[in-house]
Amino acid sequence: MTVATTQQAGGSGGTSGLYDVLELVLDRGLVIDAFVRVSLVGIEILKIDIRVVVASVDTYLRFAEACNRLDLETGSKKPAGLSELVGDSNGSGAQGKAKGALEGAAQAGSDALTQARKEGEAKASPRRSSSRSSSRREEEQA
Template sequence: MTIATTSGGGQPGSALERGGSGGSGGTLADVVETVLDKGVVIDAQVSVAVVGIQLLEINARIVIASVETYLRFAETVDRLNIVPEDQKGLPDLVDGATGAVTKGKAISGLGKAAQEISGAVVDSLGDRGSERERERPRRRRDEER
């Protein structure tokens, strides 16, 4: 079975894929998941002149089970034993990888930064045959901050 590789490294034939360090080899979705919403938070009260902290919280990380999900699972049941297993290739995997970020509707109240990030993920993955059409977010939208 061929495994879609979005990352370098790893032993040939190994079931464990390697990647995602230092932004090399990892996908943008990996970077977003790895760094956003992490790290020391410096609050303004420590007399530090904080110009701006863009708190980028991607609420879409929290997976909420929905009717949409249920119906999709049921649809998968329809496809069982019909589609040969090894046809599950890159588009499926990549499509899944965007899930973290492209559930853009769950992102609310964010600065333009997060919107651009999610936009870029959609952009970079959209041409790989993702079946989920998403609205292409505006880039560099002017917004008051």
């Protein structure tokens, strides 16, 4: 089973699960106007850039090298080998992400948060099918 499901109920949720949902704890949830909210200045949990692939020279060269290195024949003809690979990277990749979020929490930079707010407000309807691509455009303009 490579789908990581963290059971949070009953207090059994591990810290790795927390890092995955930090942005919810910090950016979602009920807000009561009469209450003061702790300053989140200095917290960089929310990064705007959801794009994994950034069109840049570095990315191009990295992909070219990766394609050169990849055994494409093996990959396309042996699906079993492929899923094994995916299973492996799921574990390590997920850990990498969790670590990234933790490091992000310790880093300074309030701009990202402010920007995230603005972006959240700009989204009229989260259900709109084009919301993802339109928010991308907003990022690029920002």
